[in-house]
Amino acid sequence: MNEAPVGKPRYPLLEGVTAVLLILVLLSLGWMALGAWQPGWTDWVPQAAQVGAAVILLAAALGMVSLVALLHTRDSSPG
Amino acid sequence: LFYGFGTIAVFGIIASYHGMIFGASRQSFALGRAGYLPAFLGRVHATRRTPVAALLASSLVTAACVVVSVWYEEVGTVAVLVSTLTALMWYMLAMGCLFVLRKREPGLFAKYRTPVYRVLPVAVVVLAAFAALMYTIINVKVIPLTALLYALALGYFWFWAHRRVQQAAPEELSARRAPPPPQGAPR
Numbered sequence: 001m002n003e004a005p006v007g008k009p010r011y012p013l014l015e016g017v018t019a020v021l022l023i024l025v026l027l028s029l030g031w032m033a034l035g036a037w038q039p040g041w042t043d044w045v046p047q048a049a050q051v052g053a054a055v056i057l058l059a060a061a062l063g064m065v066s067l068v069a070l071l072h073t074r075d076s077s078p079g
Numbered sequence: 080l081f082y083g084f085g086t087i088a089v090f091g092i093i094a095s096y097h098g099m100i101f102g103a104s105r106q107s108f109a110l111g112r113a114g115y116l117p118a119f120l121g122r123v124h125a126t127r128r129t130p131v132a133a134l135l136a137s138s139l140v141t142a143a144c145v146v147v148s149v150w151y152e153e154v155g156t157v158a159v160l161v162s163t164l165t166a167l168m169w170y171m172l173a174m175g176c177l178f179v180l181r182k183r184e185p186g187l188f189a190k191y192r193t194p195v196y197r198v199l200p201v202a203v204v205v206l207a208a209f210a211a212l213m214y215t216i217i218n219v220k221v222i223p224l225t226a227l228l229y230a231l232a233l234g235y236f237w238f239w240a241h242r243r244v245q246q247a248a249p250e251e252l253s254a255r256r257a258p259p260p261p262q263g264a265p266r
Contacts, residue, residue: 010192019198026205033209068194 011071018064025061028054100138108133113248115240160221161228164214170207174200 009015032054035042042050108130111120120133148155177200180187193200214222245251 009194015195018195022195022198022202026202029205029209065195065199072192072194 011068014064014068014071018061018068021057021061021064024057028057100134103137104130104134107137109250112245113250114244115236118243157221157224160214160218161225164211164218164221164225165228167207167211171204171211174204 031042031050035050107116107120108123109121110116111118111122111133113121120130120136122132123129124131144154144158177193
């Protein structure tokens with residue numbers, strides 16, 4: 001695989017998906033803080049669903065960040 | 080299933096201990112060699128070239144916490160909580176350094192690009208700050224002790240160590256040898 005130009009992402013699609021997941025993780029953090037501050041605003045979602053969604057989101061973000069970080073450590077220069 | 084998971088967890092903990100012994104000793108060795116910590120930590124064995132002093136120092140501190148926790152159970156818990164809080168502070172400071180270096184020394188990043196730049200470092204800062212904020216609610220008692228340790232370390236560096244930093248240490252040489260920013264340097 002050729003080196004990406006300096007400043008350009010080497011795996012744009014993977015990094016884009018990872019960025020979206022990370023933003024969703026930060027939004028979920030805001031949701032948790034909102035639920036602690038104003039419980040009535042978040043009670044309409046079942047707690048089991050909230051916990052399940054948070055676990056799936058965090059696991060997906062962890063997996064994607066790990067994958068992108070691993071790919072970036074691989075030497076892609078020819079020879 | 081319970082005992083099976085426990086067995087797997089024990090093997091994982093043993094692997095973590097080996098990693099911590101290696102990492103903690105090499106970290107204090109490097110800081111001792113550079114002058115940020117007492118110089119004796121930066122010495123190596125004459126023939127084996129291993130950082131014996133740093134290994135012993137980090138092992139003794141850990142062993143002392145374990146032994147004292149036999150009589151005072153909360154010592155181990157406090158040690159873990161303090162180290163976790165300092166790790167959170169370190170995550171935020173490291174990301175801050177990344178943003179500052181990106182502006183001051185763009186040449187350092189000529190051949191390395193932070194994956195998912197800006198989103199990932201910002202996420203690290205926000206998550207670490209959120210976790211540190213939880214300490215003020217859940218584990219507020221460890222905050223004064225952590226602040227005291229930081230104050231002691233900063234006082235040691237300010238009044239003693241910063242005049243004795245070894246300019247020839249590999250870390251200091253690398254910091255001074257940053258290449259000039261090339262054309263089209265990453266943001």
